Amino acid sequence: MADEKLNLIKEELNRAKEDLGDLEMYIKEFSSFLPLAVCTVNPIEIIININQVFQALTGYDSLEINGEHLAKIFLEKEKIKNLLNLTRKRGKVRTKELVLILKDRKEIPVNVSVSIRKDRDGNFIGYFLALFDITEIKKFREELEGKVKIRTKELEDSRKALINMLEDVEEAREKTEEEKNKTLAVITNLADGLLVFDATNNLSIVNPQAEEFFKVKSKDLIDKSILELTKIPEFSPLVRILGKEIKEIYRRELTVRKDLTLEMSTVSLIREKEKLGTLIILHNITREKLVEKMKTEFVSLSAHQLRTPLSSIKWALKMLLDGDIGKITEEQRDFIKKTYQSNERMIALINDLLDVTRIEEGKYLYNPVFTQIENIIQSVINYYQREIKRKKIKFEFKKAQKKFPKLKIDVEKMKVAIGNLLDNAIRYTQVGGTVTFFLDCVKNKVEFSIHDTGIGISIDQQERIFTKFFRGANAVQMETEGTGLGLYIAKNIIEAHNGKIWFKSNPKKGTTFYFNLPVEKEFEEFLKKF
Amino acid sequence: MTKKILIIEDEKIMLELLQKKLTKEGYEVLVARDGKEGLEKMRKKNPNLILLDIIMPKMGGFEVMEEMNKDKKFKKIPVIVVSNSGQPVELDRAQKLGAKDWLIKTEFDPQEVLDKVVEQIGK
Numbered sequence: 001m002a003d004e005k006l007n008l009i010k011e012e013l014n015r016a017k018e019d020l021g022d023l024e025m026y027i028k029e030f031s032s033f034l035p036l037a038v039c040t041v042n043p044i045e046i047i048i049n050i051n052q053v054f055q056a057l058t059g060y061d062s063l064e065i066n067g068e069h070l071a072k073i074f075l076e077k078e079k080i081k082n083l084l085n086l087t088r089k090r091g092k093v094r095t096k097e098l099v100l101i102l103k104d105r106k107e108i109p110v111n112v113s114v115s116i117r118k119d120r121d122g123n124f125i126g127y128f129l130a131l132f133d134i135t136e137i138k139k140f141r142e143e144l145e146g147k148v149k150i151r152t153k154e155l156e157d158s159r160k161a162l163i164n165m166l167e168d169v170e171e172a173r174e175k176t177e178e179e180k181n182k183t184l185a186v187i188t189n190l191a192d193g194l195l196v197f198d199a200t201n202n203l204s205i206v207n208p209q210a211e212e213f214f215k216v217k218s219k220d221l222i223d224k225s226i227l228e229l230t231k232i233p234e235f236s237p238l239v240r241i242l243g244k245e246i247k248e249i250y251r252r253e254l255t256v257r258k259d260l261t262l263e264m265s266t267v268s269l270i271r272e273k274e275k276l277g278t279l280i281i282l283h284n285i286t287r288e289k290l291v292e293k294m295k296t297e298f299v300s301l302s303a304h305q306l307r308t309p310l311s312s313i314k315w316a317l318k319m320l321l322d323g324d325i326g327k328i329t330e331e332q333r334d335f336i337k338k339t340y341q342s343n344e345r346m347i348a349l350i351n352d353l354l355d356v357t358r359i360e361e362g363k364y365l366y367n368p369v370f371t372q373i374e375n376i377i378q379s380v381i382n383y384y385q386r387e388i389k390r391k392k393i394k395f396e397f398k399k400a401q402k403k404f405p406k407l408k409i410d411v412e413k414m415k416v417a418i419g420n421l422l423d424n425a426i427r428y429t430q431v432g433g434t435v436t437f438f439l440d441c442v443k444n445k446v447e448f449s450i451h452d453t454g455i456g457i458s459i460d461q462q463e464r465i466f467t468k469f470f471r472g473a474n475a476v477q478m479e480t481e482g483t484g485l486g487l488y489i490a491k492n493i494i495e496a497h498n499g500k501i502w503f504k505s506n507p508k509k510g511t512t513f514y515f516n517l518p519v520e521k522e523f524e525e526f527l528k529k530f
Numbered sequence: 531m532t533k534k535i536l537i538i539e540d541e542k543i544m545l546e547l548l549q550k551k552l553t554k555e556g557y558e559v560l561v562a563r564d565g566k567e568g569l570e571k572m573r574k575k576n577p578n579l580i581l582l583d584i585i586m587p588k589m590g591g592f593e594v595m596e597e598m599n600k601d602k603k604f605k606k607i608p609v610i611v612v613s614n615s616g617q618p619v620e621l622d623r624a625q626k627l628g629a630k631d632w633l634i635k636t637e638f639d640p641q642e643v644l645d646k647v648v649e650q651i652g653k
Contacts, residue, residue: 307614311635312543318639324551347636 042126045070059103075099087114108135193282199275201226246278261286306350313343352483370406380418392432400440405519417493420486421450421513429454445516456507466491533651536560536577538568540586551640565589579651584613595627608650
């Protein structure tokens, strides 16, 4: 019986042994499929068992590693110790990253999970460690992080760039604002009046000085068209000069009140060929005008006073020459004749001086009427007929075969201007030469030219030809008489009529003086339509 | 009958010269040194023609003509203005007041003045 029992137990035991062996095989095989490296560690942290994956991962086989201290395979000895202690307390610690030292001394990152081992009575008998190679993951993560870093940097950079741009924009805006303020301050504090019309000829800026000049308020004027402005009495003289198109005007006088005279100029505001509007500058010339007037009066009076004794001298000498005072010798006659001629020159000079002052007065007092220009030219030509005959000059008045519009001119002054030009042409052309007067009308301008075959103007003196008192050297040689005021006076008169004068000259061959006068449509007519 | 010419002129030398020239031509010449004196001489002597300056002390040439226009008899006496200046406005005014001619002293000489006188009243 006892043997039977013993045999039974032995059988049981063998069966249990076999079962156990099967189980062990099973676990080993099973664990060999696990991708996880696992090792078993006893309570004093000695490795007692590893699986195949552990072998493959670390390069150690069981014989080499079993019995070794766990710390041997980790880089951070302290960390693994702490990890185990923590596991003792909690029973389980998951995925801590540590650095594993392989057999070939290579170091790789692993995730370590630890749990404690207990026997069937629950006593602590050691640890299970599961290691998971995270080299690839880490590499991937690092790559990812790298990419993220690069991307982040890119984003950061573009953010910075954006901020820079924003700062630049802000700076530019501030600058613009500052410039605008500066410009506004200039406009506001300018002693000159300023008006700005926009591209559609509506008034867009009126500075305080302009308000003061016209005794108006900017708010009543802004955005008004030129036509609407004609209805404001203070503005109508200005608008009359400007016209509905806002003409180009340069230094035109405008008498606003008895005690206020302005000089106005228009400036087209053009950027990249596009007209943005028109700037009108109003300069107060009341004081200058007064000074000018005083000067003119002074010169006028002096010239007048000078003429009185000159006429006495002229008359006395003339009577001596005519024998009214008694008989004189030939020698006496010769001297008196010369004295008489000098006196005549003096009279001519004084007359021209008076003309100049009258011209300068004329800038203010000039009163034009609509006139047929051909008649005026003809009367000037008639005046010079005698001189033309005397010098045997071939003279012709060539008038275009068309109807000429009436021009708004100051007849007396225009006669002086044309007379001065014709006088020069005749005076400085040799006996038997040619003088031709051309008249034509092109578009809205009447064009005049006076051509001669005279002595011409030397190139180096052409620039000064319209200067007061200037006479060309060859002109002085040919004719001692002459004051150098004729062209100056002519230019002033023509410009007072908004005309233009210029010339072309070939020394020794001749000169052509050109001038034109605008055909002015009566603005009053235009205004009546509204 | 000798024709009488009254010269109203403040400039002594001009007066003397004209007087000499006209007397030589056979006219009876009366002189006055200003407008007021001129009007008095007019009343007393009844001249056939007047040579009149414009800018003068006491009474100027324009005022003289205005005074003459108020008097039927004086109104008929021809006036030739002999002046230093000759601006268009002045010429206009003189014409309206009835002046026959306007001579600018620096542009005419005594002979030409004489010619104008002859033109008006004959020798």
